Amino acid sequence: MRLCTGPSQMTRARGSSTVSEESSQSFPVKAVEEAEVQVSRRTLLQGVLGILGACGLGAALYGAYRFLAPGGASAPVEISLSEIPAGGTHTFQYGGAPGILFRGEDETFRAFSLVCTHLACTVLWKPERNEFFCPCHDGFFDREGRVLSGPPPGPLERWRVEVKGDRVIVG
Secondary structure (H helix, E strand, O other): OEEEEOOEEEEEEOOEEEEOHHHHHHOOOOOOOOOOOOOOHHHHHHHHHHHHHHHHHHHHHHHHHHHHOOOOOOOOEEEEHHHOOOOOEEEEEEOOEEEEEEEOOOOOEEEEEOEOOOOOOEOEEEOOOOEEEEOOOOEEEOOOOOEEEOOOOOOOOEEOEEEEOOEEEEO
């Protein structure tokens, strides 16, 4: 039986096959030799430890930079007086942190950060109990931000409040 496979000729006899010279010359395909790369355990371990060391050094340097760099001043937040009912509250964001603004019946204003001084959890204002509550570790603060109980080491941060016309400016 004789088969023709394109430009090359292949002859097949019963049970055996032969490739003519013509077919071996018509397709100049060279075998690609795979380069063998041998990496010792020591070299691999040195590479992995080098990468981990570089990441650790980068993290330490970034932390030092963030600690030593001057903090960027946050733009003050302006809130319309009409958004805050007398005796009510208004929540907002200041410098990337959640905050709350209180408007007293006597038209006094107080603003606090809602970030707990223990582990930076977000505290909740509980108006029925007239206090702040940190759900992370059961910390309680009074209406002035002072610690009542729990692990927080200090009071809530109090922010400066100024009234200009029909706007309240925090920060």
